[in-house]
Amino acid sequence: MTKMRGEMNGARQIPATVIHARITGTGSYLPGAPVSNDDLRARGIDTTDEWIVERTGIRARHLAAEGVTSSDLALEASRRALEAAGRLPDEVDLIVYATSTPDFIFPSSAAILQHKLGIKNGGAAFDVQAVCTGFAYGLAVAEKFIRSGSHKCALVVGAEVFSRILNWEDRGTCVLFGDGAGAVVLEASEQPGILASALHADGSYSDILSVPGQVSHGQVIGSPFLQMDGKAVFKFAVKVLSEAALEVLGAAGMETDDIDWLIPHQANIRILQATARKLEISEDKVIVSVDCHGNTSAASVPLALDQAVRGGKIKPGDILLLEGVGGGFTWGAVLLRF
Structure with a gap:
């Protein structure tokens, strides 16, 4: 049992040994074959490869087949993360699942994933x-569970089937998004892994990026499709991504020069480049995967992370800055030693 120190007068006791949380495995999954910009045009969307690439940097995305749910994608990504960590599913005692496209209204996709993984421990x-921003939120939340001592092995997942909420007649939004999943195993450790995190939200900006529909009396009330003010989102995203980066660096007592890799939300190449310029970080240190899978919302950061790890870019001991910004508006950052 962990030794405790504290006063006997009812003051909260504090563990003598500090618990940290480290990422021990990563995984990702993209459904089906890549769908190129030319493929979209062939499907009747009024666009061109040049138009999309110039404005977004996106060349392809993956779209889940009919009947494939976000938890199906999450299952494959989670299996790969667990394999990389050398863990069995039943060793996971916490699942934090970030998504805006869940399988059902309820039960949670996390509970469905737990069942699909065969986890029976009641975690x-x-x-x-x-x-x-879902993955950054999920990672920060899971880290706090682990550092409290209540849990030892967490699976943090970002999984989306955004193709289900797109208006395929709106070329300004439908060309931007794709489906996919990413996952990490986060474990208790004596060595620091997560160094700092910052999470924020401001609901007054909710109208610039939203899906304003709701289910009532068995019917969808309002629009079930994503709508976005692209210019407003761009301006807001660059501002808050830069601020969140500086916030976590300050909390950890680090400078931008200490960062080995910046892994921002993969929304648009222009946002990634503008954020790097504002932080005075070389673009050579920015992990970019938006070109091959588009904006996969909560899945984009763990997808980019896993691809960079498996591609040999990210090495043990590297300092990573993960960032997200999304509808709500929400934004946040996590600084960690890999």
């Missing part, structure tokens, strides 16, 4: 809804 499992 906690719940969804987080922070749209494109």
